Amino acid sequence: MRLIKVKAPQGKAGGVAEVAFSIGLEKVAVHETRVLRAHRGDSTEEVIEVETSTPMAKAFIDALTSAPFFNRNEYSIAVRQPRSIINHQKLSEITWPLVEPSVDICEELWQFSQITHGSVGRILIGSGLLALGLIRYNLLFMIAGLLFIPLLPPMLAVGFGLWTRHFRLAVQGAFALAVATILLIGGGVVVALMVNPPLRYNESNSLVTGLLISLAVGVAAGLATADDVGRREMIGLAATAQVAILPVWFGICFVFGFPALEGTSPGRRALSFVLNVLMIVIASFVTYGILGMKVSFERSRTASSTSANDRA
Numbered sequence: 001m002r003l004i005k006v007k008a009p010q011g012k013a014g015g016v017a018e019v020a021f022s023i024g025l026e027k028v029a030v031h032e033t034r035v036l037r038a039h040r041g042d043s044t045e046e047v048i049e050v051e052t053s054t055p056m057a058k059a060f061i062d063a064l065t066s067a068p069f070f071n072r073n074e075y076s077i078a079v080r081q082p083r084s085i086i087n088h089q090k091l092s093e094i095t096w097p098l099v100e101p102s103v104d105i106c107e108e109l110w111q112f113s114q115i116t117h118g119s120v121g122r123i124l125i126g127s128g129l130l131a132l133g134l135i136r137y138n139l140l141f142m143i144a145g146l147l148f149i150p151l152l153p154p155m156l157a158v159g160f161g162l163w164t165r166h167f168r169l170a171v172q173g174a175f176a177l178a179v180a181t182i183l184l185i186g187g188g189v190v191v192a193l194m195v196n197p198p199l200r201y202n203e204s205n206s207l208v209t210g211l212l213i214s215l216a217v218g219v220a221a222g223l224a225t226a227d228d229v230g231r232r233e234m235i236g237l238a239a240t241a242q243v244a245i246l247p248v249w250f251g252i253c254f255v256f257g258f259p260a261l262e263g264t265s266p267g268r269r270a271l272s273f274v275l276n277v278l279m280i281v282i283a284s285f286v287t288y289g290i291l292g293m294k295v296s297f298e299r300s301r302t303a304s305s306t307s308a309n310d311r312a
Contacts, residue, residue: 004050004061004078054097109169113173125148126144127145127187132195134201154172155281155284162281219287
């Protein structure tokens with residue numbers, strides 16, 4: 001369910017309402033508001049509010065951001081997710097959770113792909129716990145470390161950004177993933193310098209098995225980000241386990257030395273890491289395409305909406 005608030009120049013609410021009616025919405029609420037701007041005096045804007053289901057919200061926002069009159073220098077969109085809506089619609093219709101508005105997914109992936117002190121700290125702490133778990137082969141430490149490491153959103157950001165042609169998001173996701181990988185290797189090195197060998201964890205899946213798992217993770221993650229229901233954090237843990245262990249393992253081996261493992265090698269493990277990441281990105285790319293994620297992001301960036309996903 002979504003509450004959508006569109007702010008438009010005075011006299012332009014009719015055009016926004018026509019867009020809403022064209023995609024099947026039956027009514028919108030319109031009122032005027034006074035806006036004060038620094039050094040520019042005040043003005044009057046029209047506010048159009050819509051209460052509807054998640055898929056109808058997606059259709060409305062997609063249609064509005066593609067409308068010829070829409071530009072974000074004059075219009076803005078705020079999207080909220082309420083606990084409940086009671087109106088004329090059937091509960092079975094208004095509670096339908098799939099598919100989320102594309103702008104919701106875009107801004108969520110942007111948030112999780114930002115490099116901040118908090119994200120760096122979480123990855124370093126997580127990599128330290130994961131490294132200790134790998135060295136001691138302690139499953140509890142390994143799970144605790146994986147929970148702190150957010151690797152799935154940057155990979156999804158690449159797939160989503162490429163599909164929607166929002167290339168800045170794709171680049172940001174790739175950059176965030178590269179930074180996270182370096183931090184994971186560094187965390188493994190630091191812990192290995194503080195702990196005595198040996199490295200007890202040396203397990204690995206076959207290349208085919210790893211790719212099949214990554215394919216499933218990528219599809220499930222793409223579906224989860226576009227759905228109001230489900231447990232995204234569990235899928236994130238699966239993706240992190242598939243990808244994060246190898247950089248930490250390499251960091252430890254840079255200090256302890258690489259063990260002689262039958263049937264595998266450091267080069268083969270590095271290749272499997274790259275292929276698993278690519279498989280998750282490709283799987284999410286295809287999933288977003290099947291779900292019909294299309295927003296005029298490039299157009300919106302230069303002329304369209306300022307959208308905010310406030311999950312109050």
